[in-house]
Amino acid sequence: MSDNKKEQAFTKLDEVIEKVVVVNAERNDEQSIFPRENLDALAVAGWTRVLIPEEYDGLGFDHLAFSEAAYRIGQRDASTGLVYVMHVGAAQTLNLYGTHDQKLRWLKPQNGKHLLGTYSTSERASGGHWWYNFSEASRDGDDYIVNAEKSFTTSAGKADYYITQTRTPGARDQCDISFFIVDSATPGITPGPWNALGVRGNHSGPIRYDGVKVPQRDRLGAENQGKDIVYNGVSPVYLIGLGAVWEGVARGAYDTAVAHIKNSIHKDTNKRLADYQAVRQELAKAKVQIESLGPWRRELAARLDALWRANAPQAELLIALTEFKVHASEIANLSAGAALTVTGGYGYKKGALERYFRDARAGIGMGPSNIIARDWIGKASVGLPLELFYENGE
Numbered sequence: 001m002s003d004n005k006k007e008q009a010f011t012k013l014d015e016v017i018e019k020v021v022v023v024n025a026e027r028n029d030e031q032s033i034f035p036r037e038n039l040d041a042l043a044v045a046g047w048t049r050v051l052i053p054e055e056y057d058g059l060g061f062d063h064l065a066f067s068e069a070a071y072r073i074g075q076r077d078a079s080t081g082l083v084y085v086m087h088v089g090a091a092q093t094l095n096l097y098g099t100h101d102q103k104l105r106w107l108k109p110q111n112g113k114h115l116l117g118t119y120s121t122s123e124r125a126s127g128g129h130w131w132y133n134f135s136e137a138s139r140d141g142d143d144y145i146v147n148a149e150k151s152f153t154t155s156a157g158k159a160d161y162y163i164t165q166t167r168t169p170g171a172r173d174q175c176d177i178s179f180f181i182v183d184s185a186t187p188g189i190t191p192g193p194w195n196a197l198g199v200r201g202n203h204s205g206p207i208r209y210d211g212v213k214v215p216q217r218d219r220l221g222a223e224n225q226g227k228d229i230v231y232n233g234v235s236p237v238y239l240i241g242l243g244a245v246w247e248g249v250a251r252g253a254y255d256t257a258v259a260h261i262k263n264s265i266h267k268d269t270n271k272r273l274a275d276y277q278a279v280r281q282e283l284a285k286a287k288v289q290i291e292s293l294g295p296w297r298r299e300l301a302a303r304l305d306a307l308w309r310a311n312a313p314q315a316e317l318l319i320a321l322t323e324f325k326v327h328a329s330e331i332a333n334l335s336a337g338a339a340l341t342v343t344g345g346y347g348y349k350k351g352a353l354e355r356y357f358r359d360a361r362a363g364i365g366m367g368p369s370n371i372i373a374r375d376w377i378g379k380a381s382v383g384l385p386l387e388l389f390y391e392n393g394e
Helices: 003-031 036-044 063-076 078-097 100-106 226-263 277-290 293-309 314-343 352-365 370-381
Strands: 117-120 138-140 143-153 161-167 177-183 189-191 205-214
Touching (some): 003 078, 003 352, 063 293, 078 161, 078 352, 143 161, 143 177, 161 226, 277 314, 293 314, 314 352, 314 370
Parallel strands (some): 117 161
Antiparallel strands (some): 143 205, 161 177, 189 205
């Protein structure tokens, strides 16, 4: 791939962000509007197919490019960034495990329409353990029937297809998992409402599958291959993208605060906010932390790309990617908090800084939540099993 092609693609990406994403950000947040216009513009520019081979009309780029795109989008609008990450993750999971027929039907534009995908995995009964399902598909001849209540599905009611997991029909235990590509137009799918504190445009509402028929040709991978797909197909691309969005939020909040304090003047002292040492120190604390994220993200993305090229298990980086997600989301909160501190009442008013503050908080709870993630990291540190599917470890 030529550097010139990638440079041109990033130029188009930046144009979409400035001319579409930025313009819609405040309106979408205030009215909880799904950022369809933003995703359509990203699709026309090719970026919703960033990891997809050219054979299927993709850009054929790598995780370095994907994570950079998620970071740039996240700087201006976290909702669009999260919808983008879930779509690219769903498409990449399909790219890794799908058949040629599935890729032709779901990854390539259909009659000029760019399809939007997403993950639909977590269930209320297992809380933040999104990989653990109680729902179990049944058989209808060679096809499948899905009955499930999913608790959080980004782009619920808006996506064209859902990458959905349940237990395999006749599952022996919770590790017998199968994945399905579910057409959103199939009867029996009912999305729930989304009304949240932050990321109000991403529509991560509940979704119910009631007797939804999935043809055999849209099972993703083999029956009972779901555990491998969770570890190597879903988690790596999801975690690098998620962390990149929160890095973008951290940077966006910081840049917005800096612009304000450089131009805001106290007339009684004839000083800018930037002239106060206390204000500068508060910003500096955030900036030092923000600067730790970019090099780490690029290193992890490069390692993911090396594993991908070698057809090696990407779950090798599960803990490192989880650490990055935790750190990025916490720095986003630190940065957004510092931005409100240094801008005072201005930052607290409805607007960009207040939105960054609300959006950043979502990163702490997004699966794996930072509480769960820290336990993973701690167990890995002392040689204990993660216990994702079995209480006493795997």
